[in-house]
Amino acid sequence: MKKSLLAVVIPAVMLAGCGGGSDSDAGPNPDEKGAVTIQVIDGYLSNAEVCVDRNRNQACDAGELLAKRTDTKGQTSLSAEDRQYPLIARIIAGETSDNDQPDVVWQDTEFYAEAGSLFLSPFTTMAHLNQQTMLDFAASLNLDSSLLTQDYVALAATNPEAEKIHLYARSIMKMLGSTLAANNTETQKVQVQELKAFIQNLVNQNVDLGTVDLSVDAQGTVTRSARFTDLAGYLESRTLYTTFLNTFEYQPRKNIFENGTIHDPATGFTSEYEVTGLKLKSDLLHTNFLYVDDAVALSFMTPDRDQNTNAYNLLSVWSERDVASGDNTYLTADDFVGQTWYHLRDLASIRDGRAAASKPAFTEIRFGTEGQIEIQPRGEAAFDASWTIVPKNELPNPNNPPYMQIIRIPYGDIALRESLAGAKGMVLQTLFHHQDIVIAKEMMNIRFDEGEVDAASIVLLTRNKALAEAIYQAWQQ
Incomplete structure (x- = not known):
């Protein structure tokens, strides 16, 4: 969990005194009223908010x-009178x-940038945080x-140093x-020192x-993955397993x-596929992607509507690993204590079979x-319960995978609820x-009306x- 660094605000005069003042960006091009263009950049960050920290x-x-969010180049306009103040950019999830x-x-x-800066980036932010x-x-x-105070994204195509800076930016962003x-x-x-060593090794090679693309965890371990900027680049030349949040699939x-x-x-079936934005279509499937990460992607899959008018909306998990068969998941109580997780399941898959329209259920677990x-099921009153987490294997054994956990959440004496699949509790593997x-x-x-039945379903949890x-x-669409 990230700790608070700025619980006590450091006055601007102290920041300036210890080297935290701005390095003015060269060559601003003010308009006739003195306004200048500023840019929020890791890659180009569009639809980000910018605040003037007056x-x-x-x-x-x-x-x-500011009245206007950033455009497709991550740019917006700043008035002449506001150039004297620091800036904050808010990159908003979703x-x-x-x-x-x-x-x-x-x-x-x-992101944070000192007064006078025309760029807000991971670099201006890290410099500020470290004074x-x-x-x-x-x-x-x-x-x-x-x-660092130029559009290194545009320069990266022809400038190797800018390309390296862009890699640093998208890595530090995380x-x-x-x-x-x-x-x-x-x-x-x-993290930054481990990243520096790793990038230098890439340069040497x-x-x-x-x-x-690079990610660095809290311990400084750097993970390398192939970079992709669109869905077509993500899919091509990959073998992906698709798992559905559905009992019968x-x-x-x-x-x-x-x-x-x-x-x-x-x-043995093969067909051509085409990608438009985040939509994938082939003779085998139609699916709209919502989340795409190198390790996992999420989409909503339906059969071809021309062939099946009762198309259903299955939440699908894509990964290069067969996630339904289990992976090494080294989760401990620290991953849950004091945190809120959101639990998503398909009630239709449990009760009505695979041909039925999906019935998504959303449960907040604190x-x-x-x-x-x-x-707290969505739209209902919350209730208290208990929970424990136990490992399926007592110790991680690389020679005997997978290493998984069991999370037990008995509900106690509450009345059975449709929103919770009519179950007496959760047992999550x-x-x-x-x-x-x-x-x-x-x-x-x-x-069920005719009695009790044991069932299993794939579910998704996220913080x-x-x-x-x-x-x-x-x-629900």
């Missing part, structure tokens, strides 16, 4: 928000788009400081907190940095994407200390974990509220 409290307050990604971003983030000038921050990474106060500079210092399907065709080895929990997403098999004892809400809304 009271210098490092927060967006009433009256400080709303702001990044041209480094297929669609919107799914994590809130805040450094941009010159000093660039020197710490052996980067050309002049390029380290930043949801707010300025939610940054842990000590953790970030470790003559790796094309434009084809690489428990077995995953294997899809091989190659040279514009999709192949299902189980049936974990207290181990043993205390609050359950974790199958897959990536960042804020967990895929689990939920084992339930369900009460990302914006993503959970977007999934639930799209699922």
Whole structure:
């Protein structure tokens, strides 16, 4: 969990005194009224908010928000009188788009830039958090400081140094907190140094940095993945397993994407596919993607509506690994205590069979200390319950995968609810974990009119509220 760095606001005069003042960007082009164009950049961040921090409290307050959000180049206009103040950019989960990604971003983030800056970026933010000038921050990474205050995204195609800076930017972006106060500079210092060493090694190996994405965890471990900026780039030349949040579609399907065709080895069927935005269409399937990450993607799949007028809307999980068969999920109580997780399931799959229209159910689960929990189905009153987490295997054993957890949540004496599948509690066996997403098999004892039946269904849990809400809304369409 990220710790608060800015619980005590540092006056601007102190920041300036210790090297935190701005490095003015060269060559502003004011209009006839003195307004200038500013840019919010990691890649180009469009539909981001920008605030003028007139009271210098490092927060967006009433009256400080600019009227216009950023455009497709991450740009908006700043008046001449507001150039004397620091700036804050708010990247909003589910709303702001990044041209480094297929669609919107799914994590809130805040950038900061000192007064006079024309750019708000991960670099201006890290320099501010560490009370450094941009010159000093660039020197710490052996980067050309002049390029940090230019449009390095545009320059990257022809300038190797700008390409390296762009890789740094999209990697550091993932380290930043949801707010300025939610940054842990000590953790970030470790992450940045490990990132620096890793990137230098890539340079020494003559790796094309434009084809690489990097993530650094809190311990400083760097993970490399292939870079993609659109759905077509994500799919092509991959083999992906598709798992449905549906009892009767428990077995995953294997899809091989190659040279514009999709192949299902189980049936031997092959057809061409086409991608438009986040929509994938072939003779095998129609699906609209909502979330795309290198490790996991989420989409809503329907049969071809021309062939089946009773098309249903299945929430589908895509991964290079067969998540339904289990993966190594090293979750502990610390991943839950004091946190809120959002649980999404398809009630139709449990009761009505695979041909029925989906009935998404949304449950908010607020974990207290181990043993205390609050359950709140969407639109209903919350109730208290208990919970425990136990490993399926006592110790991780790389020679005996998978290593999974069981989360038990008995509901106690509450009346059975349709929103909770008519079950007496949750028994969740974790199958897959990536960042804020967990895929689990939920084992339930369900009460039907004719009696009780044991059932299992694939469910999704996430700590990302914006993503959970977007999934639930799209699922109901």
